[in-house]
Amino acid sequence: MKYSAILLASAALFPLATPALAQNSAAASEPITTEIVVTAQKSSEKISKAPIAVSVVSQAALDRQSITSADRLVSTVPSLQLSQNGFAIRGIGSNNGFSGYSTVATQFDGIYNPSSVALGLAMFDIGSVEVLRGPQGTVYGRNATAGVVNINSADPGKQLGGSASLQYGRFNDIRAQVAVDLPVSDTFGLRVAAFRQVNDGYGAQLGTTRFDKADLGGVRLTAKWAITPTLTWRVSGSYAENNGTVPTVYLRNYNYYPQANLTAGTFGPVTIIPTRFDTVNPGLDQVRNNRLNVKSYDVRSKLMWQATDSLSLTWLAGYSSLVNNGVAAATGVFSQEYINHKTNSWSQELDVNFQRGPVKLVAGAYIYQDEIPSGMRLLHAGNTAPAPFASVYNLFGSLVASTGNQIGTINAVDVVNNYSGEGSKSRALFGQGTFSLTDRLRATAGVRATWDDVNGREQQLVCPGGTVTRANISATTCPGGFALAYTDDRGRAAASFSKVSWKAGLDYDLTPGILAYATVSTGYRGGGLQSSGNPTAYQQYAPETVTNYEAGLRAKLLGDRLFIGLTGYQMDYQNLQVSSIVVDPVQGPIAVTTNAAKARIRGVDLETTYRPTRNDTISGYLAYMVAEYRSFPGASDNLHSADTMYNIFGPILGYAAIPSASADYSGKRLTNAPQFSARFSYAHSFDLASGGKITPSVDFYAQSKTFASSDNAVQGRIAGYTKTDLNLRYDEPSGHAYINLFMNNVEDRRIATTVVPVWSSTTASYAPPRTYGVRLGFKY
Template sequence: MTYRKIVPILLAGGALMTVAPALAQTQKPAEPDAREIIVTAQNRKENVQNVPIAISVVTGAALAAQGVTDFTSVQKVSPALNITSDTNNTRVTVRGVGSLTNNEAQDQSIAVNIDGEYLNRPTILNAAIFDIDRVEVLRGPQGTLYGRNSTGGAVNFITRKPGDHTAVNGSVSYGNFNSVLVDGGADLVLSEGAAVRVAGFYRSHDGYNYHPNTPFSPTSAFTPSTANRSDTDNTGGGRISLRLKPLNGLTVDGSVEHVEQNIIPAAQMWTDMTAAGYNPGTSTTSCGNGWTVAAARTGGVSCVPANINVLAGRDRSTYNSPLIGVGSLHQISTAVRGRLAYDMGFATLTYTGGYRTTKNTGGNTLSPAFYFTNFGGTVKTNSHELRLNGLTHGVQWQGGVFYFYEQLNSNGGLYSPFIGSTGSYVNYFRHPTNTKSVSAFGQAEVPLTDTLTAVVGGRYTQDDRDAAFTNYAFAFGSGPIELTNQPATTSPLKYSGNKFTWLAGLNYKPNSATLIYGKVSTGYKAGGFDGAGTAFRPETNTAYEGGAKFKLGRHILNFAGFYYDYKDLQNDVLLNPAIGAQTFNAGKAQIYGLEVESTLRLTDNDTITASANLMHAKYTDFVASVASYDIGASSATPLTANLKGNRLPQTPNVVITLGYDHIFRLGAAGTLTFSAFSRYKGDYYLDFYNYASARQDARTQTDLSLEYKPQNKRFSVQAFVRNLEGYRSLAYAGNTVVPGVANIYNFQFTPPRTYGVRLGVDF
């Protein structure tokens, strides 16, 4: 990091160190507040204001009030997250760091955990979120305590545990699109030191997208769906949780969870880029219709759609589906999780483990007329952590070991009913992959003075991955069946790598209401191999961060500034449809920004929340393959370009949120609470090419609600509207080129305006 780049961070840190003593001397002592939030981001219980991490916490009550029932919708209440979907794949970005891959074996850049169980696959991230106590969003690399694939941060879901008395809670919601959500739970005390909680949910809604075209139905074994809506949902599940305290100092938590999902995934809006009015013309020296010349080629030019906006004027809720209709997907996921914690006095020994199996079947239609079959994609994972936490002579320390194992299998391919009398497969894959990761970690907080503490930590991780990739050749006239005896090639693949990640920082706490911190931390995303069998290296992130957290009476004011040195980015490019996406380590990125968060409790009845995230995120060196429209060109060499200066995808330069809650106290009649929350996101791109069609303009999204509770608070009635503006932002945009077959631009969008009523009970 150059002197020019580090000076602003040092100046900001110096300013905070200067102002802190003044604040400590002038502010009133912190008042006790029952609304203080306790988190476990550092593997121990502590007030969120005492954690030297930029962290956003959302309580289960807030999630329920905002209608958060899946991972994608968490971004509505956490401005740090940007979450998008490509049909059934969920992609997460924090501070510009994320993954845009469809490679089934490539890892994510954000570590996602449910009660310590690690989730990694983009399809599994669609899992339903229900009966949640809180969500913790940790910004910045978390390589020491969270390990691999936490390059940009971590998201922790903590489920609700059995209580110490019998209780029942639940809610029923109904809204437009025939939206139904039923959820609830019950705590039952079995005996002293033993309790169980049973919780479940069901949700459904009609499709957000209407498709007026009539799906084509060929006279073959292939029978596409004739539904004229997509992005439907029909999901339900349950969880049984047990808490035991059989011995003094010993706590045992266990749970079994099962979720089943039936959906019609969102059919993508698409544009045929070879159609009249969209294609770049026939000139072998220039490009028209907003296309630009990417390179002169033998006999002609290669054009890219850099400046053409094919979305202009399109209705984002009503559009034609692919010619063969819409798909349907069925996912079943079962998880078993456990945690044992034994307080030995001088230290606490904790074991956390989880096992999950997930199976996907069905298929998804792709433009213009493809069907991606799935004859049973499966993911089986288990993870185990053994950790020892203690406090010795004022030193807060912890250390442990972690083991993760995953079995992944895919079985399906890209089928076209228009090739041959019974249809043909363009490609078909079986990619069984086994991944093992073992690590050891430790962290210590050493007091240097009464107010200054040094933090050091490290983690060593060994990653191993092996596979036997079977790629079937073009299968003419196969029909939409599971392939077993077609010509194929099988390649045994192996990857092995290790990485040491570390953390060093200083925490300054002049009083109980003030924390100022500075640190350097590292994170990485594991290496591996792509669909072509080509190995790629880990990507790494070194982060320099400083921040301050202030408790000013009943108010909270937090700051964070950061600079990332982000290297060896893993990026997917489709060069050959017969083998799928290929992954390359291509480039470096410069990311820095400033974050401000505040909670102002003006009166007992009025609360204002506000945040501002300002960020610069651009590639400083990024050579990437480019899909082009070739006019007269005869070169078969893939086109490459340096995208230096382009913005990272899913990364708005500014995100501003503002919320206001007011409680009308009605005496013996109870309370009426009005809530408003609005989020402004600056413009951003959905691809790293920064094409005009992949650019989402700056927009606001506003949610409103009005909730009544009687004096005993045993039930509540809420009316709500979400996305008041009704605007559907881009959730996916991509230009797909299959040489000789298709040149298509695809799009997907966030949900429209929804509204309804919710009845809740709590006994």
């Protein structure tokens, strides 16, 4: 095996371990506790005293579940799912990748990152991941209506040391990571961390093309300097890249309309024909380029001055540049690729923290900007049609001909977007204070004013399908000289939005170890621009707003060995931004964002961590949620709307065109919103006579069914599932080296990550199947 030498070399790491009996003795005398310190509200506080729905995921938990990229964080905490433009929390997230900024703000070391592509990059050497559920409108501002995910990298250590691990698993999955602490002086330290993962891919092998391959890498240098006893500066610079391949797209089922009347332009009832999971989407075998090519460059700075015992100032600054020069999606019918596409973002924030006597205050000013200064996006937007409508495609040069009741595919249009400054700018002022009314009762109030500008500086060219390639692409001219449409928005005026968000709450110490709280808070997600070449109704969308009513308990019991967090909430949305597909007379099916009238999410989360003994750790959660549209009339009905190509070619053959259909989705369930979900984790350490220990652990997750589209169509129903991860770890006596055997997704479930139902068929991509392997590591 080509990696045998690497694995044998890793075994040589174990003799490097040195005795650490004093460390083990000290650890045995330390108190057993479940207490964690979080910075969710931009000030340090114990999680048992935080009047907010926040969960923390450690690097150890990430390792147990083989999580090496942020997009795999789903299910680690209550109500966290993945949408197509980022995370979804409590059912709020997008079901396509064209819907602007995510409703869950993702922060890396306190710096907002706007790109969902960044979630697929390597995530390594993590201090903690904090997930805040519910709107964070006062402290974090816009685009945080559903919550915030804070990913915090590890700080430099104060002593010379480090750690390394090497993992080998199924599909020839090789993962190596290393971190080294270099204390230059008593006041200045460095930490260097690196990560690499490659595998053969678990997706389909079609000819010489393999899907679902991993090829991740990253390196980070972090410096922390205590300039004076009261002034500390932390700076990190990182580089990451993703050169894997896109997911396999499978055909879950296809539609057949046995009573359709092509002459009258009617559908009739639909017959759904399921397929085997290993049936790839028609045309996928013709894909020759499925390679990702993403590079990210980031610099993040945190300067903190403890001016007095009660007053501190923090200046956060960050810059990131993400360069995309590869394929982002390839289904066999539709593909999306980028050519030298760059996204730059920078932000600065000044926070003031004050705490004296009964007053605790955080206030600040924030400015942020992102833009796409250059680059292109090429969409090959093909069309599919169900039988008998697909018979029209068979007469006009289909890509994949329809036979029997199966679907047919055809080239539709190629859409070229050329960017020259598209992006957004945001400014904000905020403040949030807590005042102790008594020794046990506190009141919190916060407000944030936000001003946003959004621009759409791009050109959009629509060409006949299957004609544009990376070699002949142009911003203004189609191959052959014939353009279906051209739009130039480079001089288009920016759209401006503003909003004042607020929060009010009370928290009360029922006992020294039990905190009760209740809050009312609001959130705001900015509006956006879409191409002026779209139908008039889809050229701009309005901001969405939410009001969140929340109450909870935080309990620290049994001498800190038991933590319980209980949260009940109701979120009322106005103008909820919803992604859908509409049929444009020229471009064909296009993904757009519209505003649903109202939505409501109600639920209860119960989290717990319990350390009954020093050798036992039990944790888990149980979540119940009802998320539905209260009012959503006039929604686009994708299952009963024929595509543009059919409406062009059908009348040529004497058939009637089929107008776009609409429906009322009021009362339908939101996407990405399981009604029930739960996680249970247990680990027990067996102390060996030799001084080492063996620790088996299990992580079990379960969730009920969800829906992939707002119409709740049966075609897009995603069945509930369970997922079990098993680990068996041996730590040698000094505690410096370990070996870990693991098996993830023991059930070998086909867990859908993306499901897309349209009028002809439903396609899906899936998370990895059962994986297993061994991880060797050491620390010194």
